[in-house]
Structures are given as structure tokens and as C-alpha cells.
Amino acid sequence: MRRVAICGLSMCKVGNHYHKSLRELFAKVALDAMENAGGPPVNAMYVGNMSSSEHTSQKNIGVLLSNSIGLNSTPSMLVECADGSGGAALYEGFKSVASGLYDIVIVGGVEKMSEATHGENRKISSKAIEQECEAFNGLSIDGEFAIIMRYYMHYYGVPKRQFALFAVQMHKHAARNRYAQLPYEVSVEDALNMQTIADPVTLFDTAPAGDGAAAVILCPLERAQEFTDTPIEIAGAGQASDTLALYDRKNILTFKATSEASKIALESSKLKISDINLFEVHDSYTISGFLALEDLGVIERGKVGQSVEEGLIDLNGPIPTNLSGGLKARGHPMGATGVYQAVESSLQLRGEAGKNQADPAKVALIQNAAGIGSLVTVHVLKRV
Amino acid sequence: MRRVAICGLSMCKVGNHYHKSLRELFAKVALDAMENAGGPPVNAMYVGNMSSSEHTSQKNIGVLLSNSIGLNSTPSMLVECADGSGGAALYEGFKSVASGLYDIVIVGGVEKMSEATHGENRKISSKAIEQECEAFNGLSIDGEFAIIMRYYMHYYGVPKRQFALFAVQMHKHAARNRYAQLPYEVSVEDALNMQTIADPVTLFDTAPAGDGAAAVILCPLERAQEFTDTPIEIAGAGQASDTLALYDRKNILTFKATSEASKIALESSKLKISDINLFEVHDSYTISGFLALEDLGVIERGKVGQSVEEGLIDLNGPIPTNLSGGLKARGHPMGATGVYQAVESSLQLRGEAGKNQADPAKVALIQNAAGIGSLVTVHVLKRV
Numbered sequence: 232m233r234r235v236a237i238c239g240l241s242m243c244k245v246g247n248h249y250h251k252s253l254r255e256l257f258a259k260v261a262l263d264a265m266e267n268a269g270g271p272p273v274n275a276m277y278v279g280n281m282s283s284s285e286h287t288s289q290k291n292i293g294v295l296l297s298n299s300i301g302l303n304s305t306p307s308m309l310v311e312c313a314d315g316s317g318g319a320a321l322y323e324g325f326k327s328v329a330s331g332l333y334d335i336v337i338v339g340g341v342e343k344m345s346e347a348t349h350g351e352n353r354k355i356s357s358k359a360i361e362q363e364c365e366a367f368n369g370l371s372i373d374g375e376f377a378i379i380m381r382y383y384m385h386y387y388g389v390p391k392r393q394f395a396l397f398a399v400q401m402h403k404h405a406a407r408n409r410y411a412q413l414p415y416e417v418s419v420e421d422a423l424n425m426q427t428i429a430d431p432v433t434l435f436d437t438a439p440a441g442d443g444a445a446a447v448i449l450c451p452l453e454r455a456q457e458f459t460d461t462p463i464e465i466a467g468a469g470q471a472s473d474t475l476a477l478y479d480r481k482n483i484l485t486f487k488a489t490s491e492a493s494k495i496a497l498e499s500s501k502l503k504i505s506d507i508n509l510f511e512v513h514d515s516y517t518i519s520g521f522l523a524l525e526d527l528g529v530i531e532r533g534k535v536g537q538s539v540e541e542g543l544i545d546l547n548g549p550i551p552t553n554l555s556g557g558l559k560a561r562g563h564p565m566g567a568t569g570v571y572q573a574v575e576s577s578l579q580l581r582g583e584a585g586k587n588q589a590d591p592a593k594v595a596l597i598q599n600a601a602g603i604g605s606l607v608t609v610h611v612l613k614r615v
Numbered sequence: 616m617r618r619v620a621i622c623g624l625s626m627c628k629v630g631n632h633y634h635k636s637l638r639e640l641f642a643k644v645a646l647d648a649m650e651n652a653g654g655p656p657v658n659a660m661y662v663g664n665m666s667s668s669e670h671t672s673q674k675n676i677g678v679l680l681s682n683s684i685g686l687n688s689t690p691s692m693l694v695e696c697a698d699g700s701g702g703a704a705l706y707e708g709f710k711s712v713a714s715g716l717y718d719i720v721i722v723g724g725v726e727k728m729s730e731a732t733h734g735e736n737r738k739i740s741s742k743a744i745e746q747e748c749e750a751f752n753g754l755s756i757d758g759e760f761a762i763i764m765r766y767y768m769h770y771y772g773v774p775k776r777q778f779a780l781f782a783v784q785m786h787k788h789a790a791r792n793r794y795a796q797l798p799y800e801v802s803v804e805d806a807l808n809m810q811t812i813a814d815p816v817t818l819f820d821t822a823p824a825g826d827g828a829a830a831v832i833l834c835p836l837e838r839a840q841e842f843t844d845t846p847i848e849i850a851g852a853g854q855a856s857d858t859l860a861l862y863d864r865k866n867i868l869t870f871k872a873t874s875e876a877s878k879i880a881l882e883s884s885k886l887k888i889s890d891i892n893l894f895e896v897h898d899s900y901t902i903s904g905f906l907a908l909e910d911l912g913v914i915e916r917g918k919v920g921q922s923v924e925e926g927l928i929d930l931n932g933p934i935p936t937n938l939s940g941g942l943k944a945r946g947h948p949m950g951a952t953g954v955y956q957a958v959e960s961s962l963q964l965r966g967e968a969g970k971n972q973a974d975p976a977k978v979a980l981i982q983n984a985a986g987i988g989s990l991v992t993v994h995v996l997k998r999v
Contacts, residue, residue: 232715252747275854284668288750290742291697294859294989303863304875306854306990308703309695313675319692323707330714331616358674363636366672470659470690475678479687491688605678606690 232329235465236615238458239268239448240574245412245441245562247345253287256444257341258299264337264446265300268458271450274333276307277324279316279340281566282355286346296339313359314515316340317569318599318608321447325468325610328449340570341444352440356565359602361476370477373437375603377429379483380518384431386484386533391431393536394517395422398435398559400539401514404546405556407586410575412441412562435559436517443564445571455615461581466594467500467611469493475605486519486604489526493598493609500611502594504528507611509579509589510544510552511572513600514559523598524552546587554579554587569599569608580614616713619849620999622842623652623832626958629796629825629946631729637671640828641725642683648721648830649684652842655834658717660691661708663700663724665950666739670730680723697743698899700724701953702983702992705831709852709994712833724951725828736824740949743986745860754861757821759987761813763867764902768815770868770917775815777920778901779806782819782943784923785898788930789940791970794959796825796946820901822941827948829955839999845965850978851884851995853877859989870903870988873910877982877993884995886978888912891995893963893973894928894936895956897984898943907982908936930971938963938971953983953992964998 241263248256265273276297283292297307310320317340324338344352357371365375383389399419405411417435425434448458455462471491474480497504504527512527514520521535529550530538538544544552555561555575558568576595578584584592595612625647632640649657660681667676681691694704701724708722728736741755749759767773783803789795801819809818832842839846855875858864881888888911896911898904905919913934914922922928928936939945939959942952960979962968968976979996 254747281674282668284666284742287746288742289746290665290695291699291859291985291989293696294856294985295745297856298859298863302856303858304855304872307856308707308990311674311693311695312677315675323692326714326716327710330710330716332710332714358668358672361679362671362673363638471688472678472681472686472691474687475675475682479682488688601675601678605675606692 233331234452235325235328235449236452236455236462237447237465237577238450238455238462239264240577241267242410242445242571242574243443244410245443245564248442249345253283253341253343254295254299256343256442257296257339260444261300261337261339261446264448268448271335271458273302273305273335273337275327276305276337276339277320278307278309279320279566279569280309280342281311281313281316282342285355286343312606313601314565314568315599315601315606315608316566321569321573321610322468322470322608324449325465328451334450336449337446338449338570339446340567342564342567343442344440344564345442364478365476372602373429373432375477376516376518377432381431383484383518389533389536392419392423394436395419396536396539397517397520398422400544401553401557401559404554404587405560408556408561411556411560412439413560432516438515438558438563441562441564443562443567443571445567445574447570447573462615463577463580464613464615465610466502466613467496469495470608472606473604477603486522486526486600486607488604488607489523489598492607493527496609496611502611507594507596508591509554509595510550511555511576511597512552513598514553514557515563519600520557527598546589551589554589572597572599576612580612617715618836619709619712619833620836620839620846621831621849621961622834622839622846623648624958624961625651626794626829626955627827628794629827629948632826633729637667637725637727638679638683640727640826641680641723644828645684645721645723645830648832652832655719655842657686657689657719657721659711660689660721660723661704662691662693663704663950663953664693664726665695665697665700666726669739670727696990697985698949698952699983699985699990699992700950705953705957705994706852706854706992708833709849712835718834720833721830722833722954723830724954726948726951727826728824728948729826748862749860756986757813757816759861760900760902761816765815767868767902773917773920776803776807778820779803780920780923781901781904782806784928785937785941785943788938788971789944792940792945795940795944796823797944816900822899822943822947825946825948827946827951827955829951829958831954831957846999847961847964848997848999849994850886850997851880853879854992856990857988861987870906870910870984870991872988872991873907873982876991877911880993880995886995891978891980892975893938893979894934895939895960895981896936897982898937898941899947903984904941911982930973935973938973956981956983957994960996964996
């Protein structure tokens with residue numbers, strides 16, 4: 232297996248890009264990423280997207296998107312595993328370069344949520360959970376996370392306020408991120424008093440669905456200097472799944488796929504979790520942010536809220552987490568989210584993260600999950 | 616890159632499996648394929664499917680399907696590129712084993728068309744073509760193939776009867792295939808007199824949409840003897856794309872992705888097209904079967920109909936093609952079709968193809984295409 236580097240990257244602000252089509256949104260970002268890598272010839276493309284089939288009636292969007300940047304022969308593949316698609320596309324791209332099959336690969340993530348109404352988008356989001364037994368009997372993805380959050384509160388004796396604190400922290404980070412969908416600070420009272428979506432999940436326990444596109448260019452590490460002065464190595468990659476259905480789980484207070492994927496990624500990178508300087512985790516709901524940090528082994532079970540209150544995951548804390556603002560405040564463009572995490576962490580490792588720059592920033596870990604953690608991809612990124 | 620073999624396989628009859636859900640249909644076939652390989656431990660799964668998001672509202676079906684056979688941690692990925700998904704999933708699985716990342720990979724294809732009405736399925740099928748300019752202005756996938764077929768007839772001065780002969784030949788093969796959706800012979804007159812779908816495309820120029828599931832188990836060639844007495848090597852694999860939109864093409868009488876993908880596959884297998892004993896090509900319409908054989912360089916341009924009439928692609932001819940009955944008569948379970956081709960060709964190379972057994976059957980080539988050939992995957996399979 233060859234070592235793999237990120238040698239180019241780009242993303243757009245998450246939000247409502249009403250005036251741009253799916254392909255326009257993607258093309259600008261992908262071309263910028265190519266330019267960022269000095270315009271190397273591309274061998275293949277992997278795309279993460281969840282819902283273009285609903286939003287634009289388009290299947291086979293790998294080819295649509297490669298065409299959009301002038302690639303009319305290059306293999307281009309859509310990888311779909313709900314809102315974990317971006318991380319999964321990165322993983323497929325990584326493997327293709329690591330294997331020696333391809334030298335230059337574009338990994339893109341794109342989602343155009345503003346094509347549909349809010350109500351339609353909630354239905355589409357719930358396609359991420361098990362349908363036959365759970366969704367068809369009335370559960371939504373909000374409902375599943377409400378069950379998990381309520382049980383967490385009960386089991387660890389944790390008040391709702393601790394979740395609100397997480398949202399506040401995400402907004403604090405997002406306020407300094409010009410690519411964020413919600414770049415402003417909020418108070419704990421604001422977060423606590425938001426309307427309930429599925430008790431105890433309030434609006435501020437969920438992530439906003441936005442339009443977004445992000446792309447990274449991968450190459451063999453040994454060739455990275457041809458394309459960039461600041462290569463970022465994908466030092467480790469891991470992927471694992473869990474049951475799709477919540478009712479199939481023995482313990483709903485852990486997403487075991489996160490632990491397993493991070494174990495594989497860390498082992499392959501020959502690093503320990505304590506070597507990681509910063510994290511981007513999949514907080515599609517505040518509770519999934521909590522579980523991610525616990526399942527990664529970064530924070531003790533039941534103590535995430537307390538750790539947030541103590542400033543541990545802040546830019547200036549010992550375990551800076553979601554400096555982008557996370558899914559909560561950077562926004563959650565579904566199938567693109569995992570690629571956003573890769574771009575944001577790479578900028579941190581390059582020292583180009585602006586007002587949110589962490590120090591030290593030598594090693595980052597990104598965790599992207601599908602639905603209720605049914606499939607999780609973890610990558611360890613390292614400054615070369 | 617390691618050499619890769621198919622060490623287990625299974626498929627079900629294509630047809631209307633009203634009494635089985637998507638996961639039930641897949642689970643039986645996948646478990647049979649596992650048993651066929653002696654039940655090795657599985658490292659990962661790749662699934663080809665086009666429309667579960669419409670048919671069953673389920674995203675992330677990689678995990679649904681891995682769960683269905685008791686795999687609750689194994690990474691499992693949906694690859695979607697319309698009706699080219701099965702071949703693309705095989706390609707991703709091949710790369711994963713070739714790279715050394717995984718030892719045992721299941722590649723599955725599944726589609727449950729009977730969940731929707733015929734009218735709904737026609738709409739879903741048309742999601743394979745470009746939406747913004749072509750579909751939204753009234754073109755369907757039938758319409759696009761009608762344009763290509765009419766131009767072919769005009770350009771080469773070929774009568775409609777030659778296309779009917781292709782359909783007749785497919786049915787002749789399917790009549791001996793117990794897995795075929797339409798296992799009966801038809802006359803040229805029957806085929807010619809079928810109702811018109813989109814002039815000149817008649818019902819018998821199209822492939823029936825059926826439910827289906829197929830699976831192969833991949834392993835490193837060096838380990839294949841552990842799992843089977845009849846390993847089939849994936850000696851070459853190639854993939855290429857074309858424009859998604861028909862209007863973007865300079866020449867609509869060639870699917871250039873087929874030529875490019877087969878060139879890559881043949882080069883990597885160190886074989887010539889003349890070394891191939893049998894073919895499975897993507898005849899989603901009779902015209903796409905024609906173009907496949909021309910783009911592969913097997914039959915001279917404009918001469919496919921004549922070659923069919925002369926018996927060249929018959930079981931007893933020099934270039935036996937679609938002995939399964941092809942998409943036309945074995946049936947076209949969309950995202951599963953590419954995996955069917957792999958199973959059928961492997962059975963031929965094993966000498967287990969029953970009444971349709973070709974001789975010699977040492978090397979086979981399979982070609983699976985998305986929509987109007989927008990993405991094509993070609994694999995060369997070889998008896999070890």
C-alpha cells in the first residue's frame with residue numbers, strides 16, 4: 232500500500248445557493264481544488280451525495296459531476312451511505328491511490344438541499360434510518376435521536392442544559408468560520424428555549440440542512456511535492472458498520488462503528504488517540520457529537536457535557552473539536568459533510584485556518600457517520 | 616497489485632418476486648454465494664443498486680444488506696451509477712482485494728422493481744439520462760435510444776428486422792437458462808410486430824425490468840484454492856465514462872466508454888480481444904447490444920445484425936454472446952445486472968453453465984453500462 236496525501240482542496244460556504252444547480256455548485260469547488268493542486272491530470276473521481284435522485288431526479292451523478300469540470304472519459308463513481316457518503320467517498324478515493332491503481336483522484340461531496348422544501352427534506356433525511364420496521368411505523372431520524380438522547384440523560388443523570396452548551400460551543404467556533412451556515416454566537420438560554428422537534432431534541436440539538444460542495448485532490452505522498460508545498464498525509468483510514476435498525480442494538484449509548492473505525496484508522500497510522508491535536512466529529516444531533524467523543528475514547532462516558540462546560544473542546548482547550556462549527560453550526564450538507572471535514576482539517580494542518588487556527592495542529596482526526604452511526608468512516612490526517 | 620479471483624457465486628431467477636422484500640431477496644443469494652465459497656470470513660461488501668431509494672425509501676442499503684446476512688460490523692458500500700451499478704460495484708470490490716486492503720469481499724447486486732408500477736419504473740429508469748436539458752424537456756431513456764437506433768438504421772442502411780433478429784437470438788439463449796425472466800423462444804415476426812415504445816424502438820428492442828439478486832465472493836488468487844476447486848480469475852478490469860448528455864456527443868453511433876474500458880481491461884489482462892471465448896454485453900436495448908459488440912471491436916461497424924443472422928453470436932458460433940439471454944431475455948434487474956454477468960460468465964468458465972455451456976470457455980469478457988453508455992465497466996474473467 233502506498234502512502235496517500237491531500238494535495239489540493241476547496242469548499243464553498245454552506246447555505247442556500249438557490250441560484251446554482253447541483254453541477255454548478257460542484258464545478259466551481261472542484262475546479263478550485265484542482266487549481267489549488269496546480270491542475271494535475273485526474274485518473275478518477277469519487278463523489279459523496281445522498282439525495283440528488285430525489286432533489287434533481289438524477290442518477291449516476293458521478294458522471295454528471297465529472298462532466299461539469301470537463302472530464303468526459305474519467306471514471307467517476309457515486310458512493311451513497313446517507314449522510315456518511317462524504318467520508319465513504321474519501322475512503323474509496325484513498326484506497327484507489329493507496330493501491331497504486333490511480334495516481335490522482337478527486338474526492339467530492341455535494342448536496343443541494345434547497346431544491347426541496349423543508350418538509351420534503353425531513354422525509355429524505357429519514358431515509359437514512361431503517362424503513363421496514365422503524366420508519367414505516369412512524370419513527371423519524373429525529374425520533375431515533377430523541378430516544379437515544381433521552382436515555383443518555385436518564386442513564387447518566389445529565390440535564391438538557393449540557394446539550395445546549397454543546398450547541399453554544401459549536402456556534403462559538405462557527406462565528407469565526409466564513410464557510411459556516413450559521414456564523415453567529417448563541418446563548419445557552421437561546422439554545423435551551425428553542426422549539427422542540429422530538430422531545431427532548433430541540434431545534435438547537437439538530438443540524439441545519441444546507442447546500443454545500445467540498446473537494447480534495449489525492450495523490451501518492453511521494454509525488455505530493457509536485458502539486459503543493461503543504462501536503463497533508465492521510466495517515467490512517469478505517470471504516471466499520473453497525474446495525475441499520477436501532478431495535479437491533481444491545482446498547483444505544485454507543486455507536487460501536489465509531490470505536491471500530493477509529494481503532495483501524497489509528498492502528499494503520501501508528502498513532503494513539505492522545506496524539507491527535509484536533510477533531511471533526513459528526514454531530515448531526517448534539518447527542519451524536521457526545522457519543523462520537525466518547526466512542527473515540529477522547530472523553531469519559533457521560534462526561535461530554537461537563538467537558539464542554541469546562542472548555543475542553545474549545546479552540547483553546549486541550550481537545551479542540553469541530554473548530555468549523557460542526558454539523559450544528561457550519562451546517563450539514565448531508566453527503567458533502569465528510570468531505571468538508573477533510574478540507575477543514577487539512578486547512579488546520581496547513582496552518583491556513585484563519586481565526587480558528589489551532590496550535591499545535593499536526594494531527595487531526597475526522598469522523599463521519601451515516602444515520603444513527605450505521606456506517607462510520609474515520610480518517611487520521613497528518614502534516615508532512 | 617495482487618491477482619484476484621471469484622471463489623463463490625450465486626443468483627436467483629430474474630422475475631417478479633412479489634413475496635420477498637429487498638433484503639430477503641438479497642440475503643438468500645448472498646448466503647448461497649458464501650456457502651459456495653465455503654463460508655469465509657468477510658472483510659467488506661460492495662453493492663450495486665439503482666433505485667432502492669425510490670422503491671423502498673431506504674438510503675444506505677449497503678448496511679441493510681450486510682445486516683441481512685448477519686454482518687453487523689463489516690463495511691458495506693452502495694455504489695450507484697444507474698444500471699451500470701453492478702459492474703461498478705464489482706470494480707470497487709476488485710480494487711479492494713487487488714490493493715491488499717481486504718482479503719474477502721462480497722460483491723452483490725440487487726433490485727426490487729416489482730415494488731413500483733410499470734409507469735413509475737419507466738420514470739425511475741429515465742433518471743439515468745441527463746435531467747436538466749434532456750429529461751426535463753421531455754426525453755426519456757427510450758427516446759434517447761430511439762434516436763440512436765434510428766440514426767444507426769439510416770447511417771448503415773440497416774432494416775429494423777436486424778434488430779428483431781438480435782432479440783430472437785437472445786430469447787433462444789434464454790430458453791435454455793433457468794434463471795432467465797423470459798425463458799422462451801420468439802419468432803422474428805413476433806419481435807417485429809410488437810408495439811412501438813418510441814419509434815423505431817419496439818417492446819422487443821427493450822429489456823424487461825425484473826427483480827433480481829446476484830453475488831460473487833472475491834479473494835486473492837493465491838488463496839482461492841482454500842475456498843473453491845474452480846477459481847475464476849478477474850484477469851483484467853477497466854472503467855471509463857462518456858458525457859451524460861446525448862447532445863454533448865460528437866458521434867452517437869459509438870459508446871466510447873466501452874472501447875476505453877475494454878482497452879484498459881484487456882491491457883491489464885495481457886490478452887487480446889481475439890482471445891475471448893464468450894461475451895456478456897449490456898443490451899438494455901437491441902441497439903446498445905449492437906454498439907457494445909462494435910465498440911469492443913468484435914464485429915465490424917454496421918454489421919452486427921448481419922452477423923447475428925449468420926449465427927456468429929450463437930452458442931455454436933465463433934463469438935458466443937449473451938448466452939444468459941442478455942438483458943433482453945434474462946431480464947434487466949438494473950443495478951444487479953452487472954453482477955449477473957459476472958456470475959453467468961464464471962459458471963461458463965467453470966463448465967457449469969448447463970444447456971448453454973460454451974466450448975471452449977477459458978476467457979470471458981463482461982461489459983456493463985450506465986444509461987446511454989455514460990459509464991462503462993469491463994472485466995475479463997479467466998479460468999485458472
